[in-house]
Amino acid sequence: DTAVSQTPKYLVTQMGNDKSIKCEQNLGHDTMYWYKQDSKKFLKIMFSYNNKELIINETVPNRFSPKSPDKAHLNLHINSLELGDSAVYFCASSQAGLANTGELFFGEGSRLTVL
Amino acid sequence: AQTVTQSQPEMSVQEAETVTLSCTYDTSESDYYLFWYKQPPSRQMILVIRQEAYKQQNATENRFSVNFQKAAKSFSLKISDSQLGDAAMYFCACHPSGGYQKVTFGTGTKLQVIP
Numbered sequence: 001d002t003a004v005s006q007t008p009k010y011l012v013t014q015m016g017n018d019k020s021i022k023c024e025q026n027l028g029h030d031t032m033y034w035y036k037q038d039s040k041k042f043l044k045i046m047f048s049y050n051n052k053e054l055i056i057n058e059t060v061p062n063r064f065s066p067k068s069p070d071k072a073h074l075n076l077h078i079n080s081l082e083l084g085d086s087a088v089y090f091c092a093s094s095q096a097g098l099a100n101t102g103e104l105f106f107g108e109g110s111r112l113t114v115l
Numbered sequence: 116a117q118t119v120t121q122s123q124p125e126m127s128v129q130e131a132e133t134v135t136l137s138c139t140y141d142t143s144e145s146d147y148y149l150f151w152y153k154q155p156p157s158r159q160m161i162l163v164i165r166q167e168a169y170k171q172q173n174a175t176e177n178r179f180s181v182n183f184q185k186a187a188k189s190f191s192l193k194i195s196d197s198q199l200g201d202a203a204m205y206f207c208a209c210h211p212s213g214g215y216q217k218v219t220f221g222t223g224t225k226l227q228v229i230p
Contacts, residue, residue, distance in 0.1 A: 040222070041154075041204055041222070041223045041225075042220075042222055042223070043206065043220040043223075045217050045218070048217065056217055088158065090160065092160075101148050101165070101167075101210070101212070102147075102148045102150065102208075102210025102211075102212070102216075102218050103148075103150065103162055103165060104152075104160070104162075104218060106159055106160040106161075107159070108157070108158055108159045109158045109159065111158075
């Protein structure tokens with residue numbers, strides 16, 4: 001069983017389109033994240049949700065809208081895609097609260113290419 | 116806020132030899148965790164080793180060990196008996212303990228293993 005699964009793994013789309021990436025975790029974790037990895041492999045946090053509530057929102061354009069229907073799911077919707085949005089997007093999860101050692105469990109990543 | 120610095124963008128090691136990857140960090144927190152994550156070409160990030168800052172003893176996981184120098188804020192990773200499967204990007208990361216604080220990653224070191 002895949003602990004953190006993302007779909008799709010690859011997206012190729014035109015500038016201006018809207019796209020979504022879905023993430024699900026079966027680890028029973030309360031906290032989920034979206035990270036963006038650019039072409040230089042730099043990993044930057046975008047959002048974090050704890051039990052469906054937004055707790056971290058870095059300086060991300062409002063074209064990016066996360067949604068967490070329940071604590072096992074965190075989706076990312078991107079409007080009006082731009083060339084600079086091309087990257088690999090990683091979903092991750094971790095235990096919450098005092099049990100939060102910071103250890104992240106990652107999905108396989110979703111490579112987004114904007115043409 | 117914390118920062119994590121990896122000063123070696125690329126390293127190489129002969130198969131069966133030992134290599135050390137460097138990492139320095141800065142944090143104002145008194146208690147935190149440090150991590151090394153591995154990202155093979157398949158993309159998925161995997162935890163290699165974790166160190167609790169309050170523990171003086173260096174963490175070890177089979178062929179992987181760390182040299183944690185708290186006063187110097189240094190956290191290097193030693194890979195012994197390097198194997199071809201060790202070839203990957205390695206990321207150092209820091210997370211303040213407890214609560215909903217974010218994990219900060221370094222810029223990564225690409226490790227090449229030469230047969």
